[in-house]
Amino acid sequence: MGNPTINDVARVAKTSKSTVSRFLNGYTVKKETEQALRSAIKELKYHPNVNARRLVKNHTRAIGIVVDDIANNFYSDILRGIEMVANSHGYQCIYYSRTSNYQGEYGFMDLAQERQVDGLILVSFLKRSRGLIEKVKALSTPIVLIGDTNKNDSVSSVDVDNEFGIREVVHYLHRIGHRKIGYISGPEEFSSTYWRRKGYEGALENLHLKSDPSWIVASNWSEEGGHRAMRELLNINGITAVIASNDETAIGALLCANELGYQVPLDISVVGFDDIPVSKWVYPPLTTVKQPLYQMGEKAGLELIKKLNGEKERLPERLLIKPKLIARQSCRNL
Amino acid sequence: MGNPTINDVARVAKTSKSTVSRFLNGYTVKKETEQALRSAIKELKYHPNVNARRLVKNHTRAIGIVVDDIANNFYSDILRGIEMVANSHGYQCIYYSRTSNYQGEYGFMDLAQERQVDGLILVSFLKRSRGLIEKVKALSTPIVLIGDTNKNDSVSSVDVDNEFGIREVVHYLHRIGHRKIGYISGPEEFSSTYWRRKGYEGALENLHLKSDPSWIVASNWSEEGGHRAMRELLNINGITAVIASNDETAIGALLCANELGYQVPLDISVVGFDDIPVSKWVYPPLTTVKQPLYQMGEKAGLELIKKLNGEKERLPERLLIKPKLIARQSCRNL
DNA sequence: ACACTATCTGTAAACGCTTTCCGTTTAATC
DNA sequence: GATTAAACGGAAAGCGTTTACAGATAGTGT
Incomplete structure (x- = not known):
């Protein structure tokens, strides 16, 4: 009826339940008892009751x-x-x-x-x-x-390391020739928004790149938000790249650029953050920062x-x- | 040091542990004891030890x-x-x-x-x-x-109900005018492959549509497999629609059609099965069967x-x- | 043969709870 | 004030383990 207990295996192995317990917990027992134990366990299909064990051990693993x-x-x-x-x-x-x-x-x-x-x-x-x-x-x-x-x-x-991630992006863009880079920021309540923007601003400064408050537009990490933000950014004269602080925003930006007749990356480069699965399926495949x-x-x-x-x-x-x-x-x- | 137990609760609520237990298990107690109990529990931050409970109740919920x-x-x-x-x-x-x-x-x-x-x-x-x-x-x-x-x-x-699902598809295609419909089947080891194909064949018969073994091509439920299968199917003269037995296959078929210069759905219609998330993002958005x-x-x-x-x-x-x-x-x- | 470790094993208590039993108190009803 | 029902206390058993602690057994060196 009920499940076999440690007592049952002790009984059929003709030993005591403490020995069974010790065996189960990795202590050495005599060769003969070990064999008796093994066969008893197999015969009874014994499995220790984890609740009892947890009760006495006072941990659950x-x-x-x-x-x-x-x-x-x-x-x-x-x-x-x-x-x-x-x-x-x-x-x-x-x-x-x-x-x-x-x-x-x-x-x-x-x-x-x-x-x-x-x-x-x-x-x-x-x-x-x-x-x-x-x-x-x-x-x-x-x-x-x-x-x-x-x-x-x-x-x-x-x-x-959000700051590091965005810094890498800026350096990358700089390396391939971009000098006027816009930024779509995220919702203020996330500390990662803070650090990512800090990465952007810090890198610009490091590289002695020009910066302007109007190149940073706040958004909400949604596709639709990215869309709106991009429309603003596209008005800035001479801008060649925009960094979105997450991939959904970046995808929105991509879509916006397309609708407005810009070709990505010919007319404008965009990069995201996160590397969500779809980011490699969009057109063009999105350059982004992969979260580890x-x-x-x-x-x-x-x-x-x-x-x-x-x-x-x-x-x-x-x-x-x-x-x-x-x-x-x-x-x-x- | 240790966690509070039911005994502690009994002590501070000035009652017995059986009463505490009864209260915890939903039996009614007097108003006053209930209050004493509640405040004791709150004061001690008591939470029953689930392992002990599971041990005696012999179930875990x-x-x-x-x-x-x-x-x-x-x-x-x-x-x-x-x-x-x-x-x-x-x-x-x-x-x-x-x-x-x-x-x-x-x-x-x-x-x-x-x-x-x-x-x-x-x-x-x-x-x-x-x-x-x-x-x-x-x-x-x-x-x-x-x-x-x-x-x-x-x-x-x-x-x-796989059979039902595919039958629905065939009826739908029939309703909008299709008469010569190809089918990309799945791996034989899945019983759903059997039922889906049965749905296809059964519906064809029901609707007195022509059928031909060569209109069914076996595949492996991968995008690449769908691609290959589609190439075969596209050779069939007068075919206007193909049903893929899952979405990945259908997407492969879509891609193949595009590459070969066919326009979906203008030149050929394709439908999938599963309604995986991407199926609405591909171009054109895929008609498919949503698994419930x-x-x-x-x-x-x-x-x-x-x-x-x-x-x-x-x-x-x-x-x-x-x-x-x-x-x-x-x-x-x- | 002996004592002496070093291993191995059995007994019993403990873990924190539920449940049953029974006798007692308290409150509600007439 | 008597009767009944509801709530309670205390004790004890039990759930299936682990773990001191002490006892047995074997292995070694003398």
């Missing part, structure tokens, strides 16, 4: 990965990265989708508080609700954040596991991963 | 959702559907990604055997390894399959929950959900 929405596969490489390092350290991953869950946005906190997981990785590129960080810090569970985070959050986090998602996942996983392995009181760390420029066909050599 | 690969978001609406009904019945979902997991392809079976979940939903459109079904049937855990399944698997499953993913998820979740709720010995059921034709611009009215 599982980490919770909470995403805004499982249906959003922008993250998928991050998840792969986390799963990779988690598994190789003996941890299981369990996923929690914030938006689709009826316990609501904070439901994931129960995962930790009810001791279903040992630690949490929170991956989110959406705007965080105010107070999320505070709530999360109150958790006694180790946690690391991936995504749009601030320096002073005092929670461990990993993010792309897999590595971000790895780093976050590693950081969490370090915390879990005794280094509990380790200070919050903020890891910035350098992204890579992917040159495709949306920029012209001048 | 969790269902495992195993997918081929979390990174593949073709499924995402299925997942949403499952999560929706699971949550509304008090079940938690935990995801397991087969390919990315180091325990290997069958690692998900431990989820059940170690009693981490009460039931399993296996969603897979990839080719299943031989023996998977057998292994899964040996599990004492309730299970339902989503995807490419056979009638005689004797496991509950839900799938699209969300509903499939719902149905599967419901079926599993029925099994879990006592109806354990219910016979395996096979649910076929009717898909819907999405008419876009890749077909011409003749």
Whole structure:
């Protein structure tokens, strides 16, 4: 009827349950007992009850990965990265989708508080609700954040080096001859908007390129927003390239240019940021900055596991991963 | 130091632990005790230890959702559907990604055997390894399959009504004037290949349309395969439409037609199957059959929950959900 | 033969909860 | 004031593990 327990295998292997337990946990037992144990386990189809084990061990060897929405596969490489390092350290991953869950946005906190997981990785590129960080810090569970985070959050986090990424773009454009470069910025509430724009402005200054406030137009990271912003930028005399602070915006810009009779990259170059899957399918294939998602996942996983392995009181760390420029066909050599 | 337990709550609320437990499990208690309990719980930040509870209750109120690969978001609406009904019945979902997991392809079976979940939903459109079904049937855990399944698997499953879907396509094409229709079939190892082709042949017969074995060309559900198949089909004299048995193939066909100087839909109409996200972005936007993913998820979740709720010995059921034709611009009215 | 480690094994308590049993208190109804 | 029903307390057993601790067994050197 019920499932076989450790007692059952002790009985058929003619030994005690502590020996069985020890064997199961990797302690050495005599050759003969080992064989008896193995055959008993096979015969009974025994599998340890993980709930009992977790109860006494007071840890689960599982980490919770909470995403805004499982249906959003922008993250998928991050998840792969986390799963990779988690598994190789003996941890299981369990996923929690914030938006689709009826316990609501904070439901994931129960995962930790009810001791279903040992630690949490929170991956989110959406705007965080105010107070999320505070709530999360109150958790006694180790946690690391991936995504749009601030320096002073005092929670461990990993993010792309946004400033570096855009700086690379400017340098690239400069190298291939561009001198008057426009910029489509993102929504102010994201710190990555700040850092990306800083990368743009810093690089311009570094290269002694001219700059002008009117060359930066604010937008909202949507295709339609990119479209509008591009129309403004196209009015600027002598502009040869525009950098959009994300790919959707860049695609909107592409579309706008086309509609207005500009040829990309002949008449104007455009570059994006993120390297979302479609960016290579649009026409022309978009030059962009690839977010190092897999590595971000790895780093976050590693950081969490370090915390879990005794280094509990380790200070919050903020890891910035350098992204890579992917040159495709949306920029012209001048 | 440690986490607060039910005993602590009892102590500060000045009641007994059995009362606390009863309260936590939804039995009615006096108004005053309820208040005392609530404030004690809040004060201590008490959260029940789910592992202890699962141990004694011998169920977890969790269902495992195993997918081929979390990174593949073709499924995402299925997942949403499952999560929706699971949550509304008090079940938690935990995801397991087969390919990315180091325990290997069958690692998900431990989820059940170690009693981490009460039931399993296996969603897979990839080719299943031989023996998977057998292994899964040996599990004492309730299970339902989503995807490419056979009638005689004797496991509950839900799938699209493939035959119906393609039949709809043929009728649609017939209605707008097409009479000579080609078909690009899929890999033989999928039962959906069989049913879709059956839908094509059946509809032709129904409508007293001419048919010919050479109008059906086998392919492999890849873009490149669709490309090759289309080249053959385009040689047939007087053909006005071709049905591809999935969207990738259809896109390959589109590309091929373009390269060969045919205009879609002017010179030839093409329709796909699946309604993958890109299908609306290609040129021209692809007419296709939308898989009812969300509903499939719902149905599967419901079926599993029925099994879990006592109806354990219910016979395996096979649910076929009717898909819907999405008419876009890749077909011409003749 | 002996003592002496070094391995291996069994006993029992513990983990945090649910549940049952039963006797007691409290409140509601007539 | 008597009767009934609802809520409660306390104790105890049990869920399936792990883990001291102490006991047994084997292996070694004298």
